[in-house]
Amino acid sequence: MVCRSKNRRIEAELVRLSRNDLEALASQVVRAYMKLPELQGQAIYCIDPELLCTSLLHLKVDYQHLSKQGTILGLTAFDPVNIILPDGYYTLDGKTVLIESSLNDEGSCVGRKNFTIIHEGSHQILKMVFPNDYGSKPHEARTAKVHFCKAETSYHGRITDWEEWQTNTLTSAVLMPKELIDKAMRLVGLRGRIERLNSVFFREEFEKFLEMSKILGCSMQALSIRMKQFGLIGEDYLGKPYRLLDVEVD
């Protein structure tokens, strides 16, 4: 799984990958996932994050309380390191994806859990593909870096944390590959793009979109962002349906 672009730039020892680079890398990951022996002979409608992490990436997925307030959703490290969690010490072995255990609670958003598992797995994918950029240097061994991923990470305008942006972009592309979005659209009976994603005024299309998010195991927000990238959603009123009525007054 190697993805190196001619335009690749190295700055501050961290590779900077474009969205196209990350899409290409995600396609390689998804193709390898589809070939897993466990999935042969089955119709595949979604990416199972735990199967991807364990069978494809040979990582361990574990669940613990990561923070008292529940603000940390997941973490991983590339080297062995001891960390302190609310319930005591935990040894990360460098190949473990550790997920906030409350994401397994009934009523918790499955999409958020799935995104978090693949996000942590994506940190490990980037390290596997670019070990010189992401792996720790020998002199850093005693201070192994732990990637904490918090709730509500989003980017508006300038990207200030390239590693997180790259990881989130790779995560979206792995969790919601175009071929599975197309398949889900066919399954729910969406024949073309959604012109207006609106839960109040365009209820029928919205219900189909909701069903798609359940099929793919992702949040509606993540799916809407991904579908807009492909031009499959026109106007997005997710969470603010009445904005359709807003009239701009000079």
Ligand SMILES: [Zn+2]
């Ligand atoms: Zn992260």
